[in-house]
Amino acid sequence: MRALVLCSGGIDSSTCLALAVDKYGKDNVVALSMSYGQKHKKEIESAEKICKYYGVELYKLDLKKIFQYSNCSLLENSTESIPKETYAKQLEKTHSQPVSTYVPFRNGLFLSSAASFALSKDCDVIYYGAHADDAAGNAYPDCSEAFNNAMNTAIYEGSGKKLKIEAPFIKENKAGVVKKGLELKVPYELTWSCYEGKDEPCLKCGTCIDRMKAFELNGTVDPLLKNSIN
């Protein structure tokens, strides 16, 4: 068995990578990162560091042109700013429609690209880090269990029953992801999450807030914050 891991350089996908390496061995794992015009493209440097740490080969694709007409606030050519509040507050304003950082069908595109790539690289399974907190309230509908199940069936059927998706955290919240990662000693100091992509995490965007809280709920502090305090 060989696994391809979608690796953004964040908490969730880095923990996925640790799980896949633990299960299949590093020589049976490859990673794939996407540029898509994101403001926080520095996350890809984190993906490189994490893959280097685990001794896993990292491939990169550029899908930016596909989003050239999107005004999603996560994209560098957007006229919108990244909201500086919790997802719960954002969802009150959107009336439970996807938040402004939802990149149109991004996970579907990433999984499909990964499927085409994985079949060329003789992989049997794709790992990715979707979790229940991101799907909650329809913030990111392409993280939902309904989406994941359908996408898994599409990839299984469309590949001639050669390839499946594994989404180990699909029923888990972000604190659960971090709990698993702490057990596996994932080097979270190498990861990056903040949507602003500046020198230090902004600590105000939805993903910064969720990240801090996930460490707090595990009775510890995000090593990225320890670094910036020290």
Next chain:
Amino acid sequence: MRALVLCSGGIDSSTCLALAVDKYGKDNVVALSMSYGQKHKKEIESAEKICKYYGVELYKLDLKKIFQYSNCSLLENSTESIPKETYAKQLEKTHSQPVSTYVPFRNGLFLSSAASFALSKDCDVIYYGAHADDAAGNAYPDCSEAFNNAMNTAIYEGSGKKLKIEAPFIKENKAGVVKKGLELKVPYELTWSCYEGKDEPCLKCGTCIDRMKAFELNGTVDPLLKNSIN
């Protein structure tokens, strides 16, 4: 309602385009063509001609890098030749596994790219030309009804219930597609199907054979052949 049509320049997608224009009006239809390293990239010239004929704006994406490690015989960097026989004969040799011109999860990737693109362009539906003859015997599993249904659910759920797929020929054979297109007066003389992509159709590859037969079953001759006879 606005529709995005996946437009390869062949029979099936050109008939889809005619259906979408008939239903929504040309100003509510956009088309999308993909370069993916195919040997018959001249099909894109046909997509341009067809879209010009219908007065529909055509967008293009280059997904070639995603298939860089595939040795699928349809791709220009493959070491394999395109088989010169019917799909039925090819399937005897592959023991009902996908044929050598199956591009790994191509339709999944195309539909996902189309979904990201369509959401940015305020479209509500994606049209594509998958039909039962291509799915038969597992030749192209990403044309099957099981794949299509799952992909439709994935796109509907993953888009926050904003976008659907319409595959008008999913239960139809290629003769049925041509029948519909003849009714709609699709200018089939502008289309291209042959996988070799040379000056004239090779008349020996699986898609040439299927194309000729589809016209014969409608009691007529492919206008591309009329041209090459004249």
